[in-house]
Amino acid sequence: MIHPVLPLLLAHAPGEQLAWWQGRSVDREGFLAHVQQIAGELPRRRHAINLCEDRYLFMVSFAAVMVRTQTNLLPANRTSKEIQAMMSDYPDSYCLWDDDIKDRLAETGTGHGHPVPQLAADQVAAIAFTSGSTGRARPNPKRWGGLVTGAQLANQRFGIARHAGGTLVATVPAQHMYGLETSVLLPLVCGIGVYGARPFFPEDIRAALEVVPAPRILITTPAHLWVCVEAGIRWPEVVFIISATAPLGRPLAERAEQVFGAPVLEIYGCTEAGSIASRRTVDGDLWTTYDGVTVDEREGIFYVCGGHLPEPVALNDVLTLYNDRQFVLLGRQADLVNIAGKRASLADLNRKLNEILGVQDGVFIFLNNESDRINRLMALVVAPKLSERQVLAALAERIDPVFLPRPLYKVVSLPRNETGKLPKEAVLALLERLKGGAS
């Protein structure tokens, strides 16, 4: 059934914990009071570039922006150029930072009886941006109704609401789709609480799990799961762990289940489609889509539709379909790389490299060596008047730090052939020479 209007909070009863923030519990009344307070103070513009890093402040401001029927803009990265480009593409906008919100929040618990805001299901709650191969960041609008449905599908799959009164602890940023769908939407829709910060080191994660009300669910990524498993820490009890953003290797999943004493589940999705399928990693390679979500293939491209999706969305991976609900992942479509859970288009990275003043020619290279370690990109660049340091600094203004090349080699020329293409063998041969010889 499609509801034209959906409440901001679907399941929390009065007094129930919504967030754990700054050392104490924030209940539904406290959250609603914060949302109303911020909503009342936002500028009157169409778009809010939401750059809050604190999870609770992001949640409050995200909701406040929706209450004002404005749209949250979620940039693909936080580099200065990306934010500048966004402000130029969306001139009727303002930026939201943690300090803007934090300084304005009154003490929790003040103000009672705030009505739960009712939001139009078709209002665009957020636009998530992805770097595409064709230049401008691509907007992916997310309507409030779609986000709610997505959370309900996740609940059907994982049984989140069963653990109402408990807490999600997430290591992922709230402004990327995975973090938004889990650490922001699940609390709003399923009556579970959320840890209001973003724990980083394994010890931080342990401390967060220990302090929040049980039952606890850990929302994380393979990179974080790996260091947690290796850290030799005794972990508080969790009911299960969810991992996403990059495929989780089975050996790591097995070790994690052993170390945490809980099932490790995975979500498959992308910014364009949101979360669409899940599996328990140790059970095997087969993914099952959320209820009502189907996948199919046309001319080599794989599409997902149904569920929370208003229309079919092309996926970035190559799949083997078993039926319209189950599939195995084969790998990425050619242009895309996944570095530590972040996705980039090689064409987009190459364009940004070549835009740098002083760079005459340059190319990013990704050698997939199938190890447990994080594979980094490398780059070759022709830039006689710039040092490696200068090129890297210019890149850092344009791309997420995780994509910075290691190493960046300066060369006299790239081994292009007559048609201007870079044959793979020529590039590999050049890399061998560079690695072996002097820089």
Added chain:
Amino acid sequence: MTPEKVNTAEFSPLELEVARLIVESLNLEDVRPDEIDPEVPLFGEGLGLDSIDALEIALAVSVKYGFQLRSDDSGNTRIFASLRSLSRHIEENRKR
């Protein structure tokens, strides 16, 4: 990177050890431990490390020095401000 030999007298033994730990745990192929300026930022500018590197360094530190790094109020900018500050933090907290 031009192979200028840095005077190792500028490094305390622990700082050189931590420099080696960073280079090894992160597999920094083109960096020699004694080339890391002890006062230069480890993240962003300077050595150009990112948050994934911070996790791997934390793991290596916990294995070698027997204690867990935890985020401080500065958002870790203090601990990771430089090789020198990281080494000092290790010195203050090491169990091995």
